[in-house]
Amino acid sequence: MSVIQLLLAEDHHVVRGALAALLDLEPDFTVVASVGTGDAAVRAALTHRPDVAVLDIDMPVMDGLSAAAELHERLPECRTLMLTGHGKPGHLRRALAAQVGGFLLKTAPPEELAAGIRAVAAGRRVLDPSLAATAWDLADNPLTPREEDVLRLVAGGADAAEIAGRLFLTAGTVRNYITAIVTKLDARNRTDAVRIAAQAGWI
Numbered sequence: 297m298s299v300i301q302l303l304l305a306e307d308h309h310v311v312r313g314a315l316a317a318l319l320d321l322e323p324d325f326t327v328v329a330s331v332g333t334g335d336a337a338v339r340a341a342l343t344h345r346p347d348v349a350v351l352d353i354d355m356p357v358m359d360g361l362s363a364a365a366e367l368h369e370r371l372p373e374c375r376t377l378m379l380t381g382h383g384k385p386g387h388l389r390r391a392l393a394a395q396v397g398g399f400l401l402k403t404a405p406p407e408e409l410a411a412g413i414r415a416v417a418a419g420r421r422v423l424d425p426s427l428a429a430t431a432w433d434l435a436d437n438p439l440t441p442r443e444e445d446v447l448r449l450v451a452g453g454a455d456a457a458e459i460a461g462r463l464f465l466t467a468g469t470v471r472n473y474i475t476a477i478v479t480k481l482d483a484r485n486r487t488d489a490v491r492i493a494a495q496a497g498w499i
Contacts, residue, residue, distance in 0.1 A: 305337035334358030386497025398422030
């Protein structure tokens with residue numbers, strides 16, 4: 297029996313510990329790393345080279361979908377399975393774009409999670425049945441990737457000057473992006489734009 301090496305990334309310590317203990321009970325699983333942020337997940341994956349990374353979507357510093365996209369680029373042999381407490385259509389679309397292998401709700405029964413990990417490790421795609429219809433029901437994301445980058449930084453509290461420095465843009469260009477974002481989302485202001493995009497799972 298071949299053993300599937302797992303990396304687990306979940307920002308809630310108690311949940312992470314419970315998941316690790318649960319997965320370690322499976323005879324063909326070994327949890328080789330357990331971390332609390334997306335950037336730590338990428339570093340740990342590059343060190344331990346797991347077969348499957350089980351990633352929570354909502355994590356600090358770098359979210360799980362961003363970590364999955366980076367892993368796809370830097371360690372394509374590591375397959376990814378996303379866990380979420382709520383299936384936002386925008387998250388599903390980002391997951392597909394990041395070439396993730398699976399997308400399950402945290403409320404899935406343990407045996408379903410284990411089966412999902414085995415399927416992803418074997419190269420198959422896994423999608424929680426309750427999320428399948430949701431993926432078709434939301435309007436496409438109107439934001440460009442660069443606008444998403446700007447809005448994520450706005451959501452993190454950065455001002456135009458700071459965003460400009462981090463994205464190698466001018467402050468004027470950043471303000472133009474923010475104006476375009478607010479208009480595209482039919483938002484009242486930048487705070488409202490962050491709310492709309494976050495609820496849709498676009499950032």
